[in-house]
Amino acid sequence: MIPIQALGNCILTQLPADVWAHWEVHFEELALPEGRILCEPGQALTHIYFPTTAIVSWQYLLASGECTEIAMVGKEGLVGLDLLMGAMHSNNQAVVQTAGHCIRIKLDVVLQSFQQNQIAQSLIMLYAGALIAQMSHGNVCRQHHTVEQQLSRMILMVLDRQKELHMHKTHEGMAQALGVRRESVSLAAAKLMKQGFISYSRGHLEVLDRAGLVQRSCECYKLLQQLRCQEFCVKGAVVKPKPSDCGWHSGSSLPPYAGLLCA
Numbered sequence: 001m002i003p004i005q006a007l008g009n010c011i012l013t014q015l016p017a018d019v020w021a022h023w024e025v026h027f028e029e030l031a032l033p034e035g036r037i038l039c040e041p042g043q044a045l046t047h048i049y050f051p052t053t054a055i056v057s058w059q060y061l062l063a064s065g066e067c068t069e070i071a072m073v074g075k076e077g078l079v080g081l082d083l084l085m086g087a088m089h090s091n092n093q094a095v096v097q098t099a100g101h102c103i104r105i106k107l108d109v110v111l112q113s114f115q116q117n118q119i120a121q122s123l124i125m126l127y128a129g130a131l132i133a134q135m136s137h138g139n140v141c142r143q144h145h146t147v148e149q150q151l152s153r154m155i156l157m158v159l160d161r162q163k164e165l166h167m168h169k170t171h172e173g174m175a176q177a178l179g180v181r182r183e184s185v186s187l188a189a190a191k192l193m194k195q196g197f198i199s200y201s202r203g204h205l206e207v208l209d210r211a212g213l214v215q216r217s218c219e220c221y222k223l224l225q226q227l228r229c230q231e232f233c234v235k236g237a238v239v240k241p242k243p244s245d246c247g248w249h250s251g252s253s254l255p256p257y258a259g260l261l262c263a
């Protein structure tokens with residue numbers, strides 16, 4: 001029987017039937033609380049994690065103890081990609097930033113399909129491309145765009161990976177993720193509140209005007225949206241012609257480019 005939770009992950013929902021049948025018996029559904037560390041630097045993962053409702057943050061840890069978010073993984077992807085690519089371990093930390101669920105599968109099961117099944121390999125490689133784009137644009141964004149724009153981008157990226165319009169975020173946590181001072185985040189959040197895009201109180205952030213936030217964000221977010229739609233709904237459709245089932249565009253909060261590229 002197919003666990004309903006698995007239907008929320010874009011990669012799992014696009015698997016060919018034979019790979020799905022092979023993986024399904026190995027599915028483990030896990031509830032992931034906020035703050036759970038899935039992977040420490042230097043640690044060899046034994047499983048691949050496919051978030052369904054949880055959102056995981058890849059963070060680079062400095063020797064000083066400080067850390068910066070380098071990528072966000074939700075229902076569009078998986079945690080453990082570098083191990084599928086042949087690495088012995090990851091160099092970064094994977095920590096749950098939004099509590100939720102995931103499907104966990106043993107590494108050797110996924111690795112076998114990745115090496116032997118062309119469609120499974122293509123799906124994972126498409127996600128790898130999207131992840132590389134996210135990392136590279138994050139780098140450019142930090143150097144060229146304002147904290148207000150970066151904060152807007154980060155909030156929108158979380159929204160894209162969940163159904164709710166609210167999230168638990170402290171100024172300290174957002175500053176850490178963006179690699180900027182807490183005061184800069186407080187100032188940027190105050191500007192977004194004043195413009196009516198968000199409300200914020202004691203760690204509870206709610207998006208009031210998503211379209212406005214998209215406009216306030218930078219070109220990095222809009223470009224990543226386009227890339228994701230192309231990866232999972234145009235190329236993905238060749239693999240399995242059900243782009244609307246990928247979970248990425250389900251729910252009431254469609255991203256602005258979904259209609260453009262997924263029609």
Ligand SMILES: [Zn+2]
Pocket residue numbers: 140141142145149150153218219220221
């Ligand atoms: Zn940017």
